[in-house]
Amino acid sequence: xxxxxxxxxxxxxxxxxxxxxxxxxxxxxxxxxxxxxxxxxxxxxxxxxxxxxxxxxxxxxxxxxxxxxxxxxxxxxxxxxxxxxxxxxxxxxxxxxxxxxxxxxxxxxxxxxxxxxxxxxxxxxxxxxxxxxxxxxxxxxxxxxxxxxxxxxxxxxxxxxxxxxxxxxxxxxxxxxxxxxxxxxxxxxxxxxxxxxxxxxxxxxxxxxxxxxxxxxxxxxxxxxxxxxxxxxxxxxxxxxxxxxxxxxxxxxxxxxxxxxxxxxxxxxxxxxxxxxxxxxxxxxxxxxxxxxxxxxxxxxxxxxxxxxxxxxxxxxxxxxxxxxxxxxxxxxxxxxxxxxxxxxxxxxxxxxxxxxxxxxxxxxxxxxxxxxxxxxxxxxxxxxxxxxxxxxxxxxxxxxxxxxxxxxxxxxxxxxxxxxxxxxxxxxxxxxxxxxxxx
Numbered sequence: 022x023x024x025x026x027x028x029x030x031x032x033x034x035x036x037x038x039x040x041x042x043x044x045x046x047x048x049x050x051x052x053x054x055x056x057x058x059x060x061x062x063x064x065x066x067x068x069x070x071x072x073x074x075x076x077x078x079x080x081x082x083x084x085x086x087x088x089x090x091x092x093x094x095x096x097x098x099x100x101x102x103x104x105x106x107x108x109x110x111x112x113x114x115x116x117x118x119x120x121x122x123x124x125x126x127x128x129x130x131x132x133x134x135x136x137x138x139x140x141x142x143x144x145x146x147x148x149x150x151x152x153x154x155x156x157x158x159x160x161x162x163x164x165x166x167x168x169x170x171x172x173x174x175x176x177x178x179x180x181x182x183x184x185x186x187x188x189x190x191x192x193x194x195x196x197x198x199x200x201x202x203x204x205x206x207x208x209x210x211x212x213x214x215x216x217x218x219x220x221x222x223x224x225x226x227x228x229x230x231x232x233x234x235x236x237x238x239x240x241x242x243x244x245x246x247x248x249x250x251x252x253x254x255x256x257x258x259x260x261x262x263x264x265x266x267x268x269x270x271x272x273x274x275x276x277x278x279x280x281x282x283x284x285x286x287x288x289x290x291x292x293x294x295x296x297x298x299x300x301x302x303x304x305x306x307x308x309x310x311x312x313x314x315x316x317x318x319x320x321x322x323x324x325x326x327x328x329x330x331x332x333x334x335x336x337x338x339x340x341x342x343x344x345x346x347x348x349x350x351x352x353x354x355x356x357x358x359x360x361x362x363x364x365x366x367x368x369x370x371x372x373x374x375x376x377x378x379x380x381x382x383x384x385x386x387x388x389x390x391x392x393x394x395x396x397x398x399x400x401x402x403x404x405x406x407x408x409x410x411x412x413x414x415x416x417x418x419x420x421x422x423x424x425x426x427x428x429x430x431x432x433x434x435x436x437x438x439x440x441x442x443x444x445x446x447x448x449x450x451x452x453x454x455x456x457x458x459x460x461x
Contacts, residue, residue: 039273039275041273043270045169046176047172048172050172054168055164079143081343081350084099098136104328104331105124106350108323108324111354113354115362116232116368119299121284122230122316123317124228126228128225129224144167155191156204162265162269169271173220173273174224178273179220182276183217183273184273185215187216190207204415209371213232213235215283216283217286231283231286231287233287247290249293250292255272255278257270281309284310287309334350347413351409351411352418354409358373359377380403381399384403
């Protein structure tokens with residue numbers, strides 16, 4: 022596996038209330054540590070066996086092993102991880118702008134853990150499985166920023182500052198548009214993600230992520246204009262203004278400069294567009310003071326349906342390798358998002374592609390007038406025709422992804438009688454023994 026190398030940088034621009042993470046005293050050591058971690062995981066080096074084990078444990082196949090383990094704590098942690106991943110991917114589809122998500126984790130033995138899984142390991146695992154060089158470089162940068170959080174906490178920087186990063190979609194000078202889209206970057210919106218990270222003295226971390234539309238009403242990208250204005254307002258100076266350079270240019274910002282935390286960034290971005298806009302959407306208005314609560318209310322509504330879906334997802338993931346597991350997760354997230362889009366008409370049906378828009382609008386209409394069978398048929402068609410984008414990949418259903426659930430006279434795996442099995446073009450999974458095998 023080829024790893025992207027981070028460019029050698031001179032110590033970053035610095036002033037007391039706002040400074041680049043590259044200017045932090047510990048940053049040269051953080052970079053060296055990063056390359057040791059990634060290199061050892063990739064090569065199986067004995068120096069970093071713990072890092073390698075953590076990275077493998079962060080993969081979806083390992084999470085499924087935990088989910089079906091006899092250890093109740095492992096099983097519960099895995100269920101929580103699957104629920105978070107499923108909800109996050111669903112909202113990646115539904116809300117490319119106008120949404121603020123919150124995630125929490127805790128510091129333990131040099132890393133931050135969420136439901137027992139190392140966040141550093143999750144990023145490192147992603148870096149090692151991104152095949153195209155542009156995406157590999159971004160994933161390496163994300164891992165660097167994660168390690169900056171760890172080292173910044175150890176250095177006490179969160180007592181006075183937040184760490185903020187800006188993630189813009191890549192440009193067509195970095196990779197062909199179809200390759201960019203295959204990694205989950207939606208060319209319909211060219212979304213910008215602002216992240217603000219805070220950690221209290223006890224090591225409890227809260228990450229706020231705000232999604233912002235990067236396209237004007239004319240269809241042209243305006244993300245660079247909004248981000249440039251944000252940097253100007255904070256007097257941040259970057260040597261590399263490419264999308265990956267902006268991501269690598271994470272900054273420590275004194276807390277009193279951001280009264281409304283991550284939403285403060287979004288407001289400045291909107292002002293930089295020089296037209297009325299809300300979260301990058303030209304011509305829209307909204308309340309910056311209430312958007313976080315509105316976003317949390319949306320997610321709470323979605324969480325009411327998560328429990329049963331997580332178990333179905335887990336059953337589908339049995340026996341899958343990493344690549345197939347990501348496709349299965351994407352399919353479940355797509356279907357979950359489509360269901361939520363029918364329930365709540367505030368969600369934009371266009372996020373499912375121009376073919377599925379018609380189906381979703383029909384499903385909404387039939388549901389409203391009580392024609393539930395016809396609504397279900399329209400929804401099924403929407404799920405089949407949807408083309409969606411989420412972190413790491415795009416998803417469009419093909420024949421190998423379609424499932425057939427049926428009553429089997431005898432399970433071909435455990436030989437149980439009259440059991441429900443799930444069959445795709447490539448795999449069959451038993452609803453009793455939970456095992457899968459390839460279809461010959």
